[in-house]
Amino acid sequence: MSETEISSARSHVGEATVLILVLLAAVGVGVTNVSARYGFNYWLTMAPIFAAVNIATSWTRARRQGQNASGILLAQALHWGGAMLAIYMVFVLYRMNWLSDQESGVLALLVLALAAFLSGVHTDWHFCVVGLVLGAIVAGAALVQEFIWILVLPLGVAAIAGAIWWWTARTPSASTP
Numbered sequence: 287m288s289e290t291e292i293s294s295a296r297s298h299v300g301e302a303t304v305l306i307l308v309l310l311a312a313v314g315v316g317v318t319n320v321s322a323r324y325g326f327n328y329w330l331t332m333a334p335i336f337a338a339v340n341i342a343t344s345w346t347r348a349r350r351q352g353q354n355a356s357g358i359l360l361a362q363a364l365h366w367g368g369a370m371l372a373i374y375m376v377f378v379l380y381r382m383n384w385l386s387d388q389e390s391g392v393l394a395l396l397v398l399a400l401a402a403f404l405s406g407v408h409t410d411w412h413f414c415v416v417g418l419v420l421g422a423i424v425a426g427a428a429l430v431q432e433f434i435w436i437l438v439l440p441l442g443v444a445a446i447a448g449a450i451w452w453w454t455a456r457t458p459s460a461s462t463p
Contacts, residue, residue, distance in 0.1 A: 303339060303343065304415050307336065307339065307402075310332060311332075311420050314329055314395070318395070321387075323387045323391075325391035326380065329394035330374075333369060333370045333397075333398055336398060336402055337366030337401075340362060341362045344358050344410065345358065347409070347410060362405065362409065365404070366401065366405070369398065369400075373397050392424055392428070395420060396420075399421040400417065400421075402420060403417025403418060403420075403421065404417070405417075
């Protein structure tokens with residue numbers, strides 16, 4: 287295999303990694319929408335998976351480039367350990383009833399998004415993309431929650447008006463013989 291082919295294969299592995307992590311994030315959004323409690327547990331479980339993928343990627347890259355892999359592994363272990371501790375603290379706040387199910391799930395996702403992004407800054411840019419996608423999911427959830435009434439109110443009025451129109455169109459008029 288030529289160096290170009292090896293580089294291309296590595297690029298595809300990085301892209302596949304991003305795709306898989308983003309798909310796992312999409313599953314997490316679905317789980318969180320169905321049940322905020324299960325969503326929070328899902329994000330709590332995803333943190334070690336994201337950490338393992340990032341640590342493996344960082345270690346492989348460091349070895350390939352002839353860098354000190356142990357220093358990078360220690361830095362990444364501390365980075366992701368701190369992120370998991372922060373997610374655990376979200377769980378503690380949830381258990382103390384300081385956060386609701388929904389708030390804790392979104393906050394856990396925000397911590398994971400920040401951890402992934404910052405890890406990407408220091409190791410592999412692919413994780414910056416994952417962090418940005420997770421952050422966009424958090425922003426989307428916040429915007430939907432903030433502006434849901436702007437969407438629901440006109441749709442509700444239109445549905446009621448449509449039902450009234452449909453009902454009056456079906457009912458024969460009193461003036462018709």
